[in-house]
Amino acid sequence: MSQQVSKTIITNKKAKFDYELTETFEAGLVLEGWEVKSLREGQVSLRESFVVIKDFEGWLHNVNISPLISKSTHYKSTPTRMRKLLLNTNEIxxxxxxxxxKGLTCVCLSMYWKRxxxxxxxxxxxxxxNLDKRRVLKERAWNIDKQRLLKSNKQ
Incomplete structure (x- = not known):
């Protein structure tokens, strides 16, 4: 019997709160071996990640992949280096x-395994x-209170 493994490595929950999302893309990442091992352990942060296009290549900035404790001592790892994105020319x-x-930014929403x-x-x-963010918080609080009232009235 095989274990059910989650395919999602990490999601950037803060991006959905801080930004109004319009269009999504899927991109591959060029990683080193130690980074893949760290991703398997879940040691990654997407908190302030964004994408920059330079010379028709996509680069992912501010992704922190922490090295494992048992990493090699003869190789200097850089946790916050720029990582190349594998995108089609049309997408770039x-x-x-x-x-x-249009003045938009490109942010990373999640990382996941595909095969x-x-x-x-x-x-x-x-x-x-900030006004939009406060409005969202008020709506969430109202929905929670509304559900609570409906639940108490049913009983």
């Missing part, structure tokens, strides 16, 4: 146009204002 052009002309490969879900996003 589309992202670049949205970033430059034996690590994939990254990217989204074009526009930053929310």
């Amino acid at each position: 052009k589309k992202i670049k146009v949205h970033i430059e002309q 034996h490969l690590v994939k990254c879900q990217l989204a074009l996003a526009r930053g929310k204002s």
Whole structure:
């Protein structure tokens, strides 16, 4: 009997709160061996990650992949290095146009396994204002209170 393994490595919950998401993409990542091992252990943070397009190549910034305790001592690992994204040319052009002309940003929403490969879900996003964030919090609080009232009235 095989164990059920979760395919999602990590999700960026803060991105859905801080940004208004418009369009999503799937991209592969160019990783080193120690990074894949760390991802299997779940030692990664997407908190302030974003994508930059340079020379028609996508680069993922601010992703912190912590090295394992049992890592090699003769190799210097850099946890926050830029990681190359594997995207189609059309996707790169589309992202670049949205970033430059419409003022959107491209953020990483999640990392997951697709067969034996690590994939990254990217989204074009526009930053929310503090007013919008407060409105979302009020709606959530009201929905919780509403559910509580409905539950108490049923009994």
